[in-house]
Amino acid sequence: MRLTTKFTLWYFGIMLVVLLIGGAIVYYEIQWKISRVEVVRHQRLNDIIAQQIQQGGDYTEHPTRKRATIATIPEDSVPVGVASFYTRGTGWNPEFQSNEFKLVVTSFYTIKGSHYRITTYSFIPSFYQLLPGVVDSFKWILLLLLVLVVISGGLISKYILAPFKRTMRMIQSFDLKQKAPIHLPRTRTSEFRELNEFLTKMTDKAREDYQSLKEFTENASHELQTPTAIIRGKLDLLMESDIRDEQAILIAEMQNALERLSRIHSSLTLLTKLENQEYEAKEPVCISRLMREALSSFAELMEMKSLTLQTDIEDKIYVPLHASLADLLLSNLVSNAIRHNAPIEGSQGLIFVSLTREGLVIANTGQEPQVPTTELFERFKKGNPGSDSIGIGLAIVRQICDLSHFDINYEFRSGLHIVTISFQPRLSASKLLQNLSLPLLSTLQP
Amino acid sequence: MKVLIIEDNQELARNIHDFLGREGYICETSETLEGAKEKLGFFQYDCILLDIGLPDGNGISLLNLIRAEHKESNVLIISAKNALDDKIIGLEKGADDYITKPFHLAELHARIRAVYRRKNLGGASIVEFNEISLNTDTFEARINETLLDTTPKEFDLLLYFLVNKNRVLSRQAIAAHLWGDYTDNLANFDFVYQHVKNLRRKISNAGGMDYISTVYGLGYKFNSHKQE
Numbered sequence: 001m002r003l004t005t006k007f008t009l010w011y012f013g014i015m016l017v018v019l020l021i022g023g024a025i026v027y028y029e030i031q032w033k034i035s036r037v038e039v040v041r042h043q044r045l046n047d048i049i050a051q052q053i054q055q056g057g058d059y060t061e062h063p064t065r066k067r068a069t070i071a072t073i074p075e076d077s078v079p080v081g082v083a084s085f086y087t088r089g090t091g092w093n094p095e096f097q098s099n100e101f102k103l104v105v106t107s108f109y110t111i112k113g114s115h116y117r118i119t120t121y122s123f124i125p126s127f128y129q130l131l132p133g134v135v136d137s138f139k140w141i142l143l144l145l146l147v148l149v150v151i152s153g154g155l156i157s158k159y160i161l162a163p164f165k166r167t168m169r170m171i172q173s174f175d176l177k178q179k180a181p182i183h184l185p186r187t188r189t190s191e192f193r194e195l196n197e198f199l200t201k202m203t204d205k206a207r208e209d210y211q212s213l214k215e216f217t218e219n220a221s222h223e224l225q226t227p228t229a230i231i232r233g234k235l236d237l238l239m240e241s242d243i244r245d246e247q248a249i250l251i252a253e254m255q256n257a258l259e260r261l262s263r264i265h266s267s268l269t270l271l272t273k274l275e276n277q278e279y280e281a282k283e284p285v286c287i288s289r290l291m292r293e294a295l296s297s298f299a300e301l302m303e304m305k306s307l308t309l310q311t312d313i314e315d316k317i318y319v320p321l322h323a324s325l326a327d328l329l330l331s332n333l334v335s336n337a338i339r340h341n342a343p344i345e346g347s348q349g350l351i352f353v354s355l356t357r358e359g360l361v362i363a364n365t366g367q368e369p370q371v372p373t374t375e376l377f378e379r380f381k382k383g384n385p386g387s388d389s390i391g392i393g394l395a396i397v398r399q400i401c402d403l404s405h406f407d408i409n410y411e412f413r414s415g416l417h418i419v420t421i422s423f424q425p426r427l428s429a430s431k432l433l434q435n436l437s438l439p440l441l442s443t444l445q446p
Numbered sequence: 447m448k449v450l451i452i453e454d455n456q457e458l459a460r461n462i463h464d465f466l467g468r469e470g471y472i473c474e475t476s477e478t479l480e481g482a483k484e485k486l487g488f489f490q491y492d493c494i495l496l497d498i499g500l501p502d503g504n505g506i507s508l509l510n511l512i513r514a515e516h517k518e519s520n521v522l523i524i525s526a527k528n529a530l531d532d533k534i535i536g537l538e539k540g541a542d543d544y545i546t547k548p549f550h551l552a553e554l555h556a557r558i559r560a561v562y563r564r565k566n567l568g569g570a571s572i573v574e575f576n577e578i579s580l581n582t583d584t585f586e587a588r589i590n591e592t593l594l595d596t597t598p599k600e601f602d603l604l605l606y607f608l609v610n611k612n613r614v615l616s617r618q619a620i621a622a623h624l625w626g627d628y629t630d631n632l633a634n635f636d637f638v639y640q641h642v643k644n645l646r647r648k649i650s651n652a653g654g655m656d657y658i659s660t661v662y663g664l665g666y667k668f669n670s671h672k673q674e
Contacts, residue, residue: 233461
């Protein structure tokens, strides 16, 4: 829910409560005021009548006596300390022939030694008759307020929240890699100023951390690669000296270990760089061409392992990917398919490659993996613990896919290892396999 | 061939110096940018090996000077960073090739030769040894006049052997040369073995001498002194 809407709703709620209480107050106030005025009027009337009695004379037809009752009462019936009182209630109004709200005021006087009780009454508007009027006027006030709150809420929030929205836009376009600190718009609202200060500090810190991490990776790479290069060079030189057979074996083993070290290191550095998003796709790359190139560069290896390659590659498929990464992705996948290839019973090893606008499927015959296929994307996980690969190729592949928002899936089915990459994330990779127009399907279902 | 090695790490510089020295190259080393500038002021070099991370600055800055005053020199950048930017900038600024640490010395040598062939031999891109001749433009390999039916990788391998004659080439070095880095899986030496085996067979079938021999435990060697 939008902030403005929330504010408006809250205000509306508060207004409703205030108006209800206010309505009640107004209602009771009016009711009390009307009674008060009437009581005072009648007390004055009673006083006038009492005066008339004192003066003497016949006032029977006088207008003051129209609704008055005069009675002499014994002394012991005179209430002590009370000069007058009033009662309210419904009573029959013969003039209007209906039951109406009746106010009766009774006053006590002592005139010339006699005690009088003078009672006058009148009909006043009933409080129930007032209620609809009160409710009605408050309804209109509420409606007016609502309209005003909605309109002003929209306008004022637009004005007040403008700096906040500008900050949001700036933050959304913030890139860790950018060299310059972000410049948030100035604002006079102290909360937004605090927010902006906080964001500026935070993004500066993030940028610094990113930079130092990047520097660390590069330094680590630099500092480790140089000694490795020295050792490798020394071994190269040592190999050419006059050495015995057992020394040769030792050197070879060192060479092997060094090779692994160097590969692990460069792969990890690459993974870090990928995680830091250092490779941005500047323009779409023609993956069809790269796929053909990758296949042809591995053609000899396939031939050596007597592998049969079946391809279905559409022309001119462009994907948003850094060219070097695309190259790496494809060669890792193809070399995996070659390396872990094992012929299935009764036929040679097979490799299927299908590249369509939707995605890429690479499948190869091979032994059943000893760990769940999803785990093979993790670093240093190997389907076959005995193999001498370092098990980082697929981690790199997945990282590249994640980076490009491709959906990747690995499964093992009917003796086939199938890696599916969907270029359009809404099309899940496994779905792609079902739409595949390849001889693959016939192989899958023998 | 005269080579200037600009590299701040003495051990690495000495490795390169020793390796190339055996090839008969005259090598000089400089550990700093300043020293390199001084040397470049006095002498001409056929090839300059340039490390990017130097104590007194970035090696890339030297490229402008080299390109202005040493048009004939080949420049090979040596970098430990393997940062794509460095590579692109280096090549744009006029470097001829780029090699990442840790490299095999034989690989470095092959790169130096390749750059040298491209630039200095004016199109006559033929590498010859006795009866073997390789045309690096057309990728044709001949024994005497017989055309060898080699695959691209076999051609590459033979060229690598010819450039690094009488050197022990480890299987790792050959694998790295043929398939490059980053292909985690392809330190697969069976393939190296297969390639070498096929190559030897093809040369022998065409009537060439079998110069390539196995070095126990280590790899292979192209013996130029081999006599029948």
